[in-house]
Amino acid sequence: MKGVLVKDLYIARSNILVMIVSLVVLGFGLSFLLETSALLVLAPVAATTAAFISITSDAASKWNKNVITMPVSRNQIIGEKFLFYILLAILGMLTALVPCVVLTCFGMDITLHSLLLYGSIGMSATLLAGGISLPCAYLFDPEKSQIVFMMSFMASTGIITGLVLLINLVFPVKENILLAFHIVLIISVIWFFISYRIAVKVYQKRDIS
Amino acid sequence: MTNAIMVSGLTKTYQDFVLDHVSFTVPSGSIVGLIGENGAGKSTTINAALGLIQKEDGVVSILDSEELDGDVKEQIGVVFDGSNYPEILSPRKLNRVMKNIYRTWDEQAYLRLLKQFSLPVDKQIRQFSKGMKMKLAISVAFSHHSRLLLLDEATSGLDPVVRDDILDMLLDFVQDEEHSILVSSHITSDLEKIADYIVFIHEGKVVFEKPKDELIERYGIIKCGAAQFDALDKSDIISYRKMDYEWQILVSDRERMQKKYPKALVVPATIDEIMLLYVKGEK
Numbered sequence: 166m167k168g169v170l171v172k173d174l175y176i177a178r179s180n181i182l183v184m185i186v187s188l189v190v191l192g193f194g195l196s197f198l199l200e201t202s203a204l205l206v207l208a209p210v211a212a213t214t215a216a217f218i219s220i221t222s223d224a225a226s227k228w229n230k231n232v233i234t235m236p237v238s239r240n241q242i243i244g245e246k247f248l249f250y251i252l253l254a255i256l257g258m259l260t261a262l263v264p265c266v267v268l269t270c271f272g273m274d275i276t277l278h279s280l281l282l283y284g285s286i287g288m289s290a291t292l293l294a295g296g297i298s299l300p301c302a303y304l305f306d307p308e309k310s311q312i313v314f315m316m317s318f319m320a321s322t323g324i325i326t327g328l329v330l331l332i333n334l335v336f337p338v339k340e341n342i343l344l345a346f347h348i349v350l351i352i353s354v355i356w357f358f359i360s361y362r363i364a365v366k367v368y369q370k371r372d373i374s
Numbered sequence: 375m376t377n378a379i380m381v382s383g384l385t386k387t388y389q390d391f392v393l394d395h396v397s398f399t400v401p402s403g404s405i406v407g408l409i410g411e412n413g414a415g416k417s418t419t420i421n422a423a424l425g426l427i428q429k430e431d432g433v434v435s436i437l438d439s440e441e442l443d444g445d446v447k448e449q450i451g452v453v454f455d456g457s458n459y460p461e462i463l464s465p466r467k468l469n470r471v472m473k474n475i476y477r478t479w480d481e482q483a484y485l486r487l488l489k490q491f492s493l494p495v496d497k498q499i500r501q502f503s504k505g506m507k508m509k510l511a512i513s514v515a516f517s518h519h520s521r522l523l524l525l526d527e528a529t530s531g532l533d534p535v536v537r538d539d540i541l542d543m544l545l546d547f548v549q550d551e552e553h554s555i556l557v558s559s560h561i562t563s564d565l566e567k568i569a570d571y572i573v574f575i576h577e578g579k580v581v582f583e584k585p586k587d588e589l590i591e592r593y594g595i596i597k598c599g600a601a602q603f604d605a606l607d608k609s610d611i612i613s614y615r616k617m618d619y620e621w622q623i624l625v626s627d628r629e630r631m632q633k634k635y636p637k638a639l640v641v642p643a644t645i646d647e648i649m650l651l652y653v654k655g656e657k
Contacts, residue, residue, distance in 0.1 A: 167474040167475075168471045168472065168473070168474030168475030168476075169471075169475070170474075171470055171471050171474050172460060172463070172471045175460070175462065175463055175467050175470075175471070176460055176462055176463075222460050222461075222462065223460070225461070226457075226458055226459060226460045226461055227454075227456065227458045228458060228459065228460055230426060230454065230458055231452070231454065231458035231459065232475075233424070233425065233426055234424050234426070234447060234450065234452040234524075235447055235475050235476070236444035236445075236447040236448045236475060236476060236477070237444075237447075237475060238443075238444065370428060372421075372426065372427040372428060373421075373426045373427070374417075374418075374421050374426060374427055
Protein backbone atom coordinates (compact mmCIF):
# COMPACT_ATOMS: atom_id res chain seq x y z
CA MET A 166 0.00 0.00 0.00
CA LYS A 167 2.95 2.30 0.73
CA GLY A 168 3.99 2.34 -2.91
CA VAL A 169 0.51 3.36 -4.05
CA LEU A 170 0.49 6.14 -1.46
CA VAL A 171 3.88 7.35 -2.72
CA LYS A 172 2.42 7.39 -6.25
CA ASP A 173 -0.56 9.48 -5.10
CA LEU A 174 1.70 11.91 -3.27
CA TYR A 175 3.73 12.38 -6.45
CA ILE A 176 0.56 13.01 -8.48
CA ALA A 177 -0.92 15.43 -5.98
CA ARG A 178 2.34 17.09 -4.91
CA SER A 179 1.98 20.32 -6.86
CA ASN A 180 -1.70 20.56 -5.94
CA ILE A 181 -0.87 20.06 -2.26
CA LEU A 182 1.79 22.80 -2.39
CA VAL A 183 -0.65 25.24 -3.99
CA MET A 184 -3.25 24.32 -1.39
CA ILE A 185 -0.84 24.92 1.52
CA VAL A 186 0.26 28.33 0.21
CA SER A 187 -3.34 29.36 -0.59
CA LEU A 188 -4.66 28.39 2.84
CA VAL A 189 -1.86 30.21 4.67
CA VAL A 190 -2.33 33.37 2.57
CA LEU A 191 -6.11 33.14 2.91
CA GLY A 192 -5.76 32.64 6.66
CA PHE A 193 -3.79 35.83 7.12
CA GLY A 194 -6.00 37.68 4.64
CA LEU A 195 -9.21 36.59 6.39
CA SER A 196 -7.97 37.87 9.73
CA PHE A 197 -8.84 41.42 8.65
CA LEU A 198 -12.41 40.47 7.79
CA LEU A 199 -13.52 37.65 10.08
CA GLU A 200 -12.30 35.09 12.55
CA THR A 201 -9.31 33.21 11.09
CA SER A 202 -10.41 29.94 12.72
CA ALA A 203 -13.35 29.90 10.28
CA LEU A 204 -10.79 28.76 7.72
CA LEU A 205 -10.92 25.34 9.43
CA VAL A 206 -14.33 24.81 7.81
CA LEU A 207 -12.92 25.27 4.33
CA ALA A 208 -9.40 23.85 4.71
CA PRO A 209 -9.99 20.06 4.89
CA VAL A 210 -12.58 20.24 2.10
CA ALA A 211 -10.19 22.19 -0.15
CA ALA A 212 -7.29 19.87 0.65
CA THR A 213 -9.12 16.72 -0.40
CA THR A 214 -9.53 17.86 -4.01
CA ALA A 215 -6.05 16.38 -4.53
CA ALA A 216 -7.51 12.91 -3.88
CA PHE A 217 -9.77 13.34 -6.89
CA ILE A 218 -6.90 14.55 -9.02
CA SER A 219 -5.20 11.22 -8.28
CA ILE A 220 -8.42 9.28 -9.03
CA THR A 221 -8.77 11.08 -12.38
CA SER A 222 -5.10 10.42 -13.18
CA ASP A 223 -5.52 6.72 -12.30
CA ALA A 224 -8.48 6.46 -14.65
CA ALA A 225 -6.68 8.27 -17.48
CA SER A 226 -3.60 6.05 -17.30
CA LYS A 227 -5.54 2.83 -16.51
CA TRP A 228 -3.33 2.50 -13.46
CA ASN A 229 -5.95 0.42 -11.61
CA LYS A 230 -5.69 -2.32 -14.23
CA ASN A 231 -1.95 -2.35 -13.80
CA VAL A 232 -1.77 -2.18 -10.02
CA ILE A 233 -4.11 -5.15 -9.54
CA THR A 234 -1.48 -7.33 -11.24
CA MET A 235 1.06 -6.17 -8.64
CA PRO A 236 1.29 -7.44 -5.06
CA VAL A 237 -1.42 -5.02 -3.95
CA SER A 238 -4.90 -6.32 -3.09
CA ARG A 239 -8.15 -4.65 -4.08
CA ASN A 240 -8.78 -3.92 -0.38
CA GLN A 241 -5.45 -2.12 -0.19
CA ILE A 242 -6.20 -0.08 -3.33
CA ILE A 243 -9.44 1.21 -1.79
CA GLY A 244 -7.94 1.51 1.69
CA GLU A 245 -5.08 3.61 0.35
CA LYS A 246 -7.46 6.05 -1.36
CA PHE A 247 -9.51 6.50 1.84
CA LEU A 248 -6.31 6.90 3.85
CA PHE A 249 -4.95 9.43 1.35
CA TYR A 250 -8.22 11.37 1.61
CA ILE A 251 -8.01 11.50 5.42
CA LEU A 252 -4.32 12.46 5.35
CA LEU A 253 -5.13 15.32 2.98
CA ALA A 254 -7.98 16.49 5.22
CA ILE A 255 -5.68 16.44 8.27
CA LEU A 256 -2.97 18.26 6.30
CA GLY A 257 -5.51 20.91 5.30
CA MET A 258 -6.58 21.27 8.92
CA LEU A 259 -2.98 21.59 10.16
CA THR A 260 -2.20 24.15 7.44
CA ALA A 261 -5.20 26.25 8.45
CA LEU A 262 -3.98 26.14 12.05
CA VAL A 263 -0.67 27.81 11.07
CA PRO A 264 -2.12 31.34 10.57
CA CYS A 265 -4.34 30.82 13.64
CA VAL A 266 -1.31 30.01 15.83
CA VAL A 267 0.80 32.83 14.36
CA LEU A 268 -1.98 35.39 14.77
CA THR A 269 -2.63 34.21 18.36
CA CYS A 270 1.07 34.80 19.07
CA PHE A 271 0.60 38.35 17.80
CA GLY A 272 -2.27 38.88 20.23
CA MET A 273 -5.32 38.03 18.14
CA ASP A 274 -8.14 36.46 20.12
CA ILE A 275 -8.75 32.98 18.71
CA THR A 276 -10.49 30.72 21.22
CA LEU A 277 -10.14 26.95 21.55
CA HIS A 278 -13.94 26.80 21.40
CA SER A 279 -14.03 28.33 17.91
CA LEU A 280 -11.15 26.10 16.71
CA LEU A 281 -12.95 22.97 17.91
CA LEU A 282 -16.28 24.11 16.51
CA TYR A 283 -15.04 25.07 13.04
CA GLY A 284 -12.68 22.10 12.98
CA SER A 285 -15.57 19.72 13.72
CA ILE A 286 -17.75 21.31 11.04
CA GLY A 287 -14.96 21.20 8.44
CA MET A 288 -13.97 17.63 9.22
CA SER A 289 -17.58 16.43 9.32
CA ALA A 290 -18.32 18.01 5.92
CA THR A 291 -15.15 16.44 4.48
CA LEU A 292 -15.83 12.94 5.83
CA LEU A 293 -19.49 12.99 4.81
CA ALA A 294 -18.58 14.19 1.32
CA GLY A 295 -15.77 11.62 0.97
CA GLY A 296 -18.10 8.90 2.19
CA ILE A 297 -20.38 9.72 -0.73
CA SER A 298 -17.88 10.51 -3.47
CA LEU A 299 -15.07 7.98 -2.90
CA PRO A 300 -17.16 4.81 -3.44
CA CYS A 301 -18.79 6.51 -6.44
CA ALA A 302 -15.36 7.09 -7.98
CA TYR A 303 -15.09 3.30 -8.27
CA LEU A 304 -18.67 2.82 -9.45
CA PHE A 305 -18.94 5.45 -12.18
CA ASP A 306 -16.67 6.70 -14.94
CA PRO A 307 -14.36 9.66 -14.13
CA GLU A 308 -16.68 12.35 -15.58
CA LYS A 309 -19.65 11.19 -13.55
CA SER A 310 -17.59 10.76 -10.40
CA GLN A 311 -16.33 14.34 -10.72
CA ILE A 312 -19.93 15.55 -10.76
CA VAL A 313 -20.66 13.35 -7.73
CA PHE A 314 -17.56 14.81 -6.06
CA MET A 315 -18.90 18.36 -6.42
CA MET A 316 -22.43 17.37 -5.45
CA SER A 317 -21.18 15.49 -2.40
CA PHE A 318 -20.00 18.69 -0.71
CA MET A 319 -23.41 20.25 -1.18
CA ALA A 320 -25.01 17.05 0.09
CA SER A 321 -22.73 17.01 3.13
CA THR A 322 -23.84 20.52 4.20
CA GLY A 323 -27.45 19.38 3.84
CA ILE A 324 -26.75 16.26 5.91
CA ILE A 325 -25.01 18.31 8.62
CA THR A 326 -27.98 20.68 8.79
CA GLY A 327 -30.34 17.71 9.00
CA LEU A 328 -28.30 16.09 11.76
CA VAL A 329 -28.13 19.32 13.76
CA LEU A 330 -31.90 19.72 13.50
CA LEU A 331 -32.35 16.12 14.67
CA ILE A 332 -30.00 16.67 17.62
CA ASN A 333 -31.96 19.80 18.44
CA LEU A 334 -34.95 17.56 19.09
CA VAL A 335 -32.97 15.80 21.83
CA PHE A 336 -31.28 18.84 23.40
CA PRO A 337 -31.05 22.54 22.51
CA VAL A 338 -28.15 22.91 20.10
CA LYS A 339 -27.68 26.64 20.70
CA GLU A 340 -26.69 26.02 24.31
CA ASN A 341 -24.56 22.92 23.54
CA ILE A 342 -23.23 23.78 20.11
CA LEU A 343 -19.82 22.14 20.58
CA LEU A 344 -21.35 18.90 21.84
CA ALA A 345 -23.82 18.88 18.93
CA PHE A 346 -21.08 19.26 16.33
CA HIS A 347 -18.92 16.65 18.05
CA ILE A 348 -21.83 14.22 17.73
CA VAL A 349 -22.08 15.18 14.04
CA LEU A 350 -18.33 14.51 13.71
CA ILE A 351 -18.66 11.07 15.31
CA ILE A 352 -21.53 10.21 12.96
CA SER A 353 -19.40 11.40 10.02
CA VAL A 354 -16.47 9.20 11.08
CA ILE A 355 -18.80 6.18 11.34
CA TRP A 356 -20.32 7.04 7.92
CA PHE A 357 -16.84 7.30 6.38
CA PHE A 358 -15.88 3.88 7.77
CA ILE A 359 -19.13 2.29 6.55
CA SER A 360 -18.54 3.89 3.15
CA TYR A 361 -15.04 2.36 3.07
CA ARG A 362 -16.48 -1.10 3.77
CA ILE A 363 -19.08 -0.60 1.02
CA ALA A 364 -16.41 0.55 -1.46
CA VAL A 365 -14.25 -2.50 -0.65
CA LYS A 366 -17.22 -4.81 -1.18
CA VAL A 367 -18.19 -3.16 -4.47
CA TYR A 368 -14.63 -3.12 -5.79
CA GLN A 369 -14.05 -6.82 -4.97
CA LYS A 370 -16.63 -7.84 -7.58
CA ARG A 371 -15.87 -5.18 -10.14
CA ASP A 372 -14.40 -6.10 -13.53
CA ILE A 373 -11.36 -3.98 -14.40
CA SER A 374 -10.50 -3.88 -18.06
CA MET B 375 6.99 -30.93 -16.65
CA THR B 376 5.05 -28.56 -14.38
CA ASN B 377 2.82 -25.78 -15.65
CA ALA B 378 3.37 -22.11 -14.90
CA ILE B 379 -0.23 -21.46 -15.96
CA MET B 380 -3.06 -23.94 -16.17
CA VAL B 381 -6.36 -22.64 -17.51
CA SER B 382 -9.27 -25.06 -17.50
CA GLY B 383 -12.82 -24.39 -18.64
CA LEU B 384 -12.50 -20.62 -18.24
CA THR B 385 -15.85 -19.02 -19.02
CA LYS B 386 -17.03 -15.42 -19.05
CA THR B 387 -20.20 -14.10 -20.63
CA TYR B 388 -20.72 -10.57 -21.91
CA GLN B 389 -23.76 -9.23 -23.74
CA ASP B 390 -22.22 -9.78 -27.16
CA PHE B 391 -19.35 -12.16 -26.45
CA VAL B 392 -18.72 -15.43 -24.62
CA LEU B 393 -15.37 -16.77 -23.55
CA ASP B 394 -16.36 -20.39 -23.81
CA HIS B 395 -14.61 -22.98 -21.63
CA VAL B 396 -11.12 -21.92 -22.62
CA SER B 397 -8.43 -24.40 -21.59
CA PHE B 398 -4.68 -24.38 -22.18
CA THR B 399 -1.41 -24.61 -20.31
CA VAL B 400 1.85 -22.71 -20.20
CA PRO B 401 4.54 -25.29 -19.33
CA SER B 402 7.41 -24.05 -17.17
CA GLY B 403 10.39 -22.91 -19.17
CA SER B 404 8.38 -22.22 -22.29
CA ILE B 405 6.92 -19.35 -24.28
CA VAL B 406 3.28 -19.72 -25.25
CA GLY B 407 1.84 -17.44 -27.91
CA LEU B 408 -1.84 -16.57 -27.74
CA ILE B 409 -3.13 -15.70 -31.18
CA GLY B 410 -6.50 -14.76 -32.63
CA GLU B 411 -8.20 -11.91 -34.41
CA ASN B 412 -9.39 -8.73 -32.65
CA GLY B 413 -12.17 -9.56 -30.20
CA ALA B 414 -11.38 -13.28 -30.24
CA GLY B 415 -10.94 -13.34 -26.47
CA LYS B 416 -7.16 -13.10 -25.96
CA SER B 417 -7.24 -10.11 -23.62
CA THR B 418 -10.34 -11.42 -21.84
CA THR B 419 -8.46 -14.66 -21.19
CA ILE B 420 -5.43 -12.82 -19.81
CA ASN B 421 -7.61 -10.46 -17.76
CA ALA B 422 -9.55 -13.37 -16.28
CA ALA B 423 -6.35 -15.27 -15.53
CA LEU B 424 -5.00 -12.21 -13.73
CA GLY B 425 -8.20 -11.74 -11.73
CA LEU B 426 -9.00 -8.41 -13.36
CA ILE B 427 -12.40 -9.72 -14.37
CA GLN B 428 -14.56 -12.21 -12.51
CA LYS B 429 -14.78 -15.58 -14.21
CA GLU B 430 -18.08 -17.43 -14.21
CA ASP B 431 -16.65 -20.88 -14.44
CA GLY B 432 -13.35 -22.65 -14.74
CA VAL B 433 -10.08 -22.90 -12.90
CA VAL B 434 -6.94 -20.84 -13.33
CA SER B 435 -3.79 -21.95 -11.60
CA ILE B 436 -0.76 -19.68 -11.74
CA LEU B 437 2.59 -20.89 -10.39
CA ASP B 438 0.79 -23.81 -8.73
CA SER B 439 -1.67 -21.57 -6.93
CA GLU B 440 -5.34 -21.07 -7.67
CA GLU B 441 -5.37 -18.00 -5.44
CA LEU B 442 -3.64 -14.97 -6.91
CA ASP B 443 -2.28 -13.55 -3.67
CA GLY B 444 0.55 -11.11 -3.10
CA ASP B 445 3.23 -13.81 -3.02
CA VAL B 446 2.17 -15.10 -6.45
CA LYS B 447 1.83 -11.60 -7.92
CA GLU B 448 5.33 -10.80 -6.68
CA GLN B 449 6.56 -13.40 -9.18
CA ILE B 450 4.52 -12.18 -12.14
CA GLY B 451 5.47 -9.43 -14.56
CA VAL B 452 2.63 -8.05 -16.67
CA VAL B 453 2.83 -5.77 -19.70
CA PHE B 454 -0.33 -4.46 -21.33
CA ASP B 455 -0.74 -2.62 -24.60
CA GLY B 456 0.15 0.83 -23.23
CA SER B 457 2.28 1.68 -20.23
CA ASN B 458 -0.61 2.11 -17.73
CA TYR B 459 1.59 4.18 -15.43
CA PRO B 460 0.60 7.67 -14.26
CA GLU B 461 1.92 9.99 -16.94
CA ILE B 462 3.02 12.64 -14.46
CA LEU B 463 5.67 10.28 -13.09
CA SER B 464 9.18 9.94 -14.43
CA PRO B 465 11.02 6.58 -14.55
CA ARG B 466 12.99 7.67 -11.45
CA LYS B 467 9.80 8.40 -9.50
CA LEU B 468 8.29 5.16 -10.76
CA ASN B 469 11.33 3.39 -9.32
CA ARG B 470 10.49 4.82 -5.87
CA VAL B 471 6.88 3.71 -6.25
CA MET B 472 7.81 0.19 -7.33
CA LYS B 473 10.41 -0.11 -4.58
CA ASN B 474 7.54 0.22 -2.13
CA ILE B 475 5.28 -2.22 -3.98
CA TYR B 476 7.57 -5.17 -4.81
CA ARG B 477 9.59 -6.77 -2.03
CA THR B 478 11.88 -8.17 -4.71
CA TRP B 479 12.32 -4.91 -6.63
CA ASP B 480 15.80 -4.74 -8.17
CA GLU B 481 16.67 -1.07 -8.57
CA GLN B 482 19.98 -1.78 -10.25
CA ALA B 483 18.36 -4.05 -12.84
CA TYR B 484 15.70 -1.41 -13.51
CA LEU B 485 18.23 1.40 -13.99
CA ARG B 486 20.34 -0.88 -16.20
CA LEU B 487 17.34 -1.62 -18.41
CA LEU B 488 16.44 2.08 -18.64
CA LYS B 489 19.97 2.72 -19.82
CA GLN B 490 19.85 -0.22 -22.25
CA PHE B 491 16.62 1.15 -23.75
CA SER B 492 18.00 4.74 -23.71
CA LEU B 493 15.07 5.93 -21.61
CA PRO B 494 15.57 9.29 -19.83
CA VAL B 495 15.16 8.76 -16.08
CA ASP B 496 13.86 12.23 -15.23
CA LYS B 497 11.50 12.87 -18.12
CA GLN B 498 7.77 12.61 -17.46
CA ILE B 499 6.13 9.53 -18.98
CA ARG B 500 3.62 11.79 -20.77
CA GLN B 501 6.48 13.00 -22.95
CA PHE B 502 7.39 9.45 -24.01
CA SER B 503 6.48 7.98 -27.37
CA LYS B 504 4.39 4.78 -27.44
CA GLY B 505 7.52 2.73 -28.02
CA MET B 506 9.27 4.34 -25.06
CA LYS B 507 6.25 3.64 -22.84
CA MET B 508 6.29 -0.01 -23.86
CA LYS B 509 10.01 -0.22 -23.14
CA LEU B 510 9.39 1.28 -19.70
CA ALA B 511 6.64 -1.24 -18.96
CA ILE B 512 8.91 -4.08 -20.05
CA SER B 513 11.72 -2.69 -17.86
CA VAL B 514 9.39 -2.78 -14.85
CA ALA B 515 8.26 -6.34 -15.64
CA PHE B 516 11.89 -7.48 -15.82
CA SER B 517 13.00 -5.73 -12.62
CA HIS B 518 11.42 -7.73 -9.82
CA HIS B 519 12.76 -11.21 -10.50
CA SER B 520 9.55 -12.50 -12.07
CA ARG B 521 9.17 -16.19 -12.82
CA LEU B 522 6.29 -15.59 -15.19
CA LEU B 523 5.68 -12.86 -17.73
CA LEU B 524 2.30 -12.09 -19.25
CA LEU B 525 2.44 -9.78 -22.22
CA ASP B 526 -0.76 -8.58 -23.84
CA GLU B 527 0.08 -7.06 -27.23
CA ALA B 528 3.27 -5.77 -25.65
CA THR B 529 5.28 -5.55 -28.86
CA SER B 530 2.70 -3.66 -30.87
CA GLY B 531 3.74 -0.10 -31.65
CA LEU B 532 7.44 -0.92 -31.50
CA ASP B 533 9.79 -0.64 -34.42
CA PRO B 534 11.33 -3.89 -35.74
CA VAL B 535 14.74 -3.20 -34.14
CA VAL B 536 13.36 -2.68 -30.65
CA ARG B 537 10.95 -5.58 -31.14
CA ASP B 538 13.86 -7.81 -32.01
CA ASP B 539 15.75 -6.66 -28.88
CA ILE B 540 12.73 -7.44 -26.74
CA LEU B 541 12.26 -10.85 -28.35
CA ASP B 542 15.89 -11.60 -27.53
CA MET B 543 15.24 -10.55 -23.92
CA LEU B 544 12.26 -12.89 -23.78
CA LEU B 545 14.33 -15.76 -25.16
CA ASP B 546 17.06 -15.03 -22.58
CA PHE B 547 14.43 -14.97 -19.85
CA VAL B 548 13.25 -18.53 -20.57
CA GLN B 549 16.78 -19.91 -20.53
CA ASP B 550 16.01 -20.47 -16.86
CA GLU B 551 13.64 -23.45 -16.83
CA GLU B 552 11.73 -21.92 -13.93
CA HIS B 553 10.75 -18.98 -16.13
CA SER B 554 7.78 -18.90 -18.51
CA ILE B 555 6.00 -16.45 -20.76
CA LEU B 556 2.45 -16.10 -22.04
CA VAL B 557 2.36 -13.56 -24.85
CA SER B 558 -0.60 -12.47 -26.91
CA SER B 559 0.22 -10.76 -30.14
CA HIS B 560 -1.15 -9.83 -33.52
CA ILE B 561 2.36 -9.95 -34.89
CA THR B 562 2.53 -13.66 -35.52
CA SER B 563 5.99 -13.39 -37.08
CA ASP B 564 7.26 -12.48 -33.58
CA LEU B 565 5.66 -15.60 -32.18
CA GLU B 566 7.16 -17.70 -34.97
CA LYS B 567 10.55 -16.52 -33.72
CA ILE B 568 10.13 -17.17 -30.03
CA ALA B 569 7.08 -19.26 -29.10
CA ASP B 570 7.29 -22.92 -28.15
CA TYR B 571 3.53 -23.39 -28.26
CA ILE B 572 0.71 -21.59 -30.01
CA VAL B 573 -2.79 -21.31 -28.59
CA PHE B 574 -5.28 -20.10 -31.17
CA ILE B 575 -8.49 -18.52 -29.89
CA HIS B 576 -11.38 -17.81 -32.21
CA GLU B 577 -14.78 -16.43 -31.17
CA GLY B 578 -14.07 -17.13 -27.51
CA LYS B 579 -13.04 -20.76 -28.02
CA VAL B 580 -9.66 -22.44 -28.22
CA VAL B 581 -9.34 -23.78 -31.77
CA PHE B 582 -6.01 -25.46 -31.15
CA GLU B 583 -3.09 -25.61 -28.75
CA LYS B 584 -0.05 -26.98 -30.53
CA PRO B 585 3.75 -26.88 -30.45
CA LYS B 586 4.87 -24.14 -32.83
CA ASP B 587 7.32 -26.49 -34.57
CA GLU B 588 4.46 -28.83 -35.43
CA LEU B 589 2.58 -25.97 -37.05
CA ILE B 590 5.58 -24.67 -38.95
CA GLU B 591 7.14 -27.98 -39.94
CA ARG B 592 4.08 -30.17 -40.50
CA TYR B 593 1.19 -27.95 -41.50
CA GLY B 594 0.91 -26.98 -45.12
CA ILE B 595 -1.30 -25.42 -47.76
CA ILE B 596 -2.30 -27.22 -50.90
CA LYS B 597 -2.71 -24.78 -53.77
CA CYS B 598 -4.73 -26.25 -56.57
CA GLY B 599 -7.53 -25.81 -59.07
CA ALA B 600 -11.17 -26.82 -58.80
CA ALA B 601 -10.69 -30.27 -60.38
CA GLN B 602 -7.85 -31.15 -58.03
CA PHE B 603 -9.84 -29.85 -55.08
CA ASP B 604 -12.77 -32.12 -55.98
CA ALA B 605 -10.43 -35.09 -56.12
CA LEU B 606 -9.13 -34.52 -52.60
CA ASP B 607 -10.09 -36.80 -49.75
CA LYS B 608 -12.24 -34.46 -47.61
CA SER B 609 -10.96 -36.01 -44.38
CA ASP B 610 -7.50 -34.60 -45.22
CA ILE B 611 -8.86 -31.05 -45.22
CA ILE B 612 -8.78 -28.90 -42.08
CA SER B 613 -10.25 -25.91 -43.90
CA TYR B 614 -10.20 -24.38 -47.37
CA ARG B 615 -10.63 -21.06 -49.12
CA LYS B 616 -11.55 -20.37 -52.70
CA MET B 617 -9.37 -17.54 -53.97
CA ASP B 618 -9.59 -15.75 -57.35
CA TYR B 619 -7.52 -18.25 -59.30
CA GLU B 620 -6.92 -21.13 -56.92
CA TRP B 621 -8.10 -23.10 -53.95
CA GLN B 622 -6.10 -23.00 -50.73
CA ILE B 623 -6.47 -26.03 -48.52
CA LEU B 624 -5.00 -26.25 -45.03
CA VAL B 625 -3.63 -29.70 -44.16
CA SER B 626 -1.99 -30.94 -40.98
CA ASP B 627 0.74 -33.11 -42.55
CA ARG B 628 2.17 -31.60 -45.69
CA GLU B 629 4.73 -34.36 -46.38
CA ARG B 630 2.05 -37.05 -46.25
CA MET B 631 -0.16 -34.92 -48.48
CA GLN B 632 2.65 -34.42 -50.97
CA LYS B 633 3.08 -38.20 -51.18
CA LYS B 634 -0.66 -38.79 -51.41
CA TYR B 635 -1.20 -36.07 -54.03
CA PRO B 636 2.11 -35.91 -55.94
CA LYS B 637 0.74 -33.53 -58.56
CA ALA B 638 -0.48 -31.00 -56.01
CA LEU B 639 1.55 -27.99 -54.96
CA VAL B 640 1.94 -28.27 -51.17
CA VAL B 641 3.71 -25.35 -49.50
CA PRO B 642 4.61 -24.66 -45.85
CA ALA B 643 2.09 -22.54 -43.95
CA THR B 644 2.92 -19.56 -41.78
CA ILE B 645 1.03 -19.03 -38.53
CA ASP B 646 -0.72 -16.08 -40.17
CA GLU B 647 -1.93 -18.28 -43.02
CA ILE B 648 -3.04 -21.04 -40.64
CA MET B 649 -4.98 -18.47 -38.61
CA LEU B 650 -6.55 -16.96 -41.72
CA LEU B 651 -7.64 -20.32 -43.08
CA TYR B 652 -9.16 -21.32 -39.75
CA VAL B 653 -11.02 -18.00 -39.43
CA LYS B 654 -12.00 -17.33 -43.03
CA GLY B 655 -11.94 -20.80 -44.50
CA GLU B 656 -14.72 -23.30 -44.81
CA LYS B 657 -14.71 -26.78 -43.35
